[in-house]
Amino acid sequence: MKVYNKKEDIRKAIAEFKSDGLSLGLVPTMGALHEGHLDLIKKACRENDKVAVSIFVNPTQFNNVDDLEKYPRTIEADLSVLSDLKTDAVLVYAPEVDDIYEGQTISELFDFDGLEYEMEGKFRPGHFDGVGTVVKRLFNIIEPDKAYFGEKDFQQLAIIKKLVKKQNIPVTVIGCPIFREPNGLAMSSRNLRLSPEHKKAAPFIYDILKKAKAQFGTISVENIKDWVVQQFAEEALLQLEYFVIADAETLKPTKQIEPKKAYRAFIAVYADEIRLIDNIALN
Numbered sequence: 001m002k003v004y005n006k007k008e009d010i011r012k013a014i015a016e017f018k019s020d021g022l023s024l025g026l027v028p029t030m031g032a033l034h035e036g037h038l039d040l041i042k043k044a045c046r047e048n049d050k051v052a053v054s055i056f057v058n059p060t061q062f063n064n065v066d067d068l069e070k071y072p073r074t075i076e077a078d079l080s081v082l083s084d085l086k087t088d089a090v091l092v093y094a095p096e097v098d099d100i101y102e103g104q105t106i107s108e109l110f111d112f113d114g115l116e117y118e119m120e121g122k123f124r125p126g127h128f129d130g131v132g133t134v135v136k137r138l139f140n141i142i143e144p145d146k147a148y149f150g151e152k153d154f155q156q157l158a159i160i161k162k163l164v165k166k167q168n169i170p171v172t173v174i175g176c177p178i179f180r181e182p183n184g185l186a187m188s189s190r191n192l193r194l195s196p197e198h199k200k201a202a203p204f205i206y207d208i209l210k211k212a213k214a215q216f217g218t219i220s221v222e223n224i225k226d227w228v229v230q231q232f233a234e235e236a237l238l239q240l241e242y243f244v245i246a247d248a249e250t251l252k253p254t255k256q257i258e259p260k261k262a263y264r265a266f267i268a269v270y271a272d273e274i275r276l277i278d279n280i281a282l283n
Contacts, residue, residue: 001087002091003079003091003092004091004094004095005093005096005099006099007093007099007100010052013091014052022050023048023050023146024051024052025146026044026054026138026171027051028056028138029054029055030057030189031056031057031074031075031078031189032073032074034191036152036179036188040148041053041082041090043148043176044148049089051089051091052090052091052092052093052144053082053090053092054094054138054142055075055092055094056134057071057073058100059105060105060106060107060126060129061127070193071189072190075094093141101137107126107129108129109129110128110129110132111166113162115158115159115162115250118251119246119251119266120155120156120277121155123242131156136163139171143171145171146171150178151175152179152186152188157173185199185205186205186206188277190276198237198271198272198274201271202238202271202276205238208231208267209280210280212227212228212243212282213282216257216265221245222255225245232269237272238269238271239269240268241269245264245266246263246266247262248261248264262281263281263282264279264282
């Protein structure tokens, strides 16, 4: 495993791989690697000759400065985890902010055909412009054949697919199932910041999603939403920010279920100051 901190250095290495006809996958991360990340990386290794793993806490996607400052940064532990994979297929790109942004740490403005205004977009202004900016730059630097993203951030996955389509970027974006802890909590780097009591309470989120799915199609969408709100009102350690049942393609909230359409439930919850998101396919 080789680690690169400068884009010109990793570009040289990648150019050699490409000249040998080798395929290249990319797994973008913000570090604090967990089993969910490793699942993506292992899948990428199975499907490509080489895999670039980026470790970069992207400042432009944080609308909350405090959240950016507190985001876990564990580069030494991350590199140790990656070395434990014992494969020479993986190369790591761990740049500083200036290597990505060249002194201009601002977001490009994007039009994602309205996907950016739903759910996370309503509560995190500018977030998806920041995501689009850094992913576009990583695609430009790495030039992967395939890129892998987890479905925990399902809205982000949809937006990246839209980015690739609208900007004609030659990469195949692959969504991978949510990787969960044994208690059902969706794995996230933010979980490292949960207090013991909040970590014990947090699996309630997935439990509610499963119960909402069981009710889907048997009662109205509004009744399901009201039920979810009531459940969280009775859970002292968790604060519901939103629960939305949306069209899985457009991400627009729905009030009426239509046949032959796929739907997902999306949720955001605060466990003290830690914001957790999750989602589930309903049909």
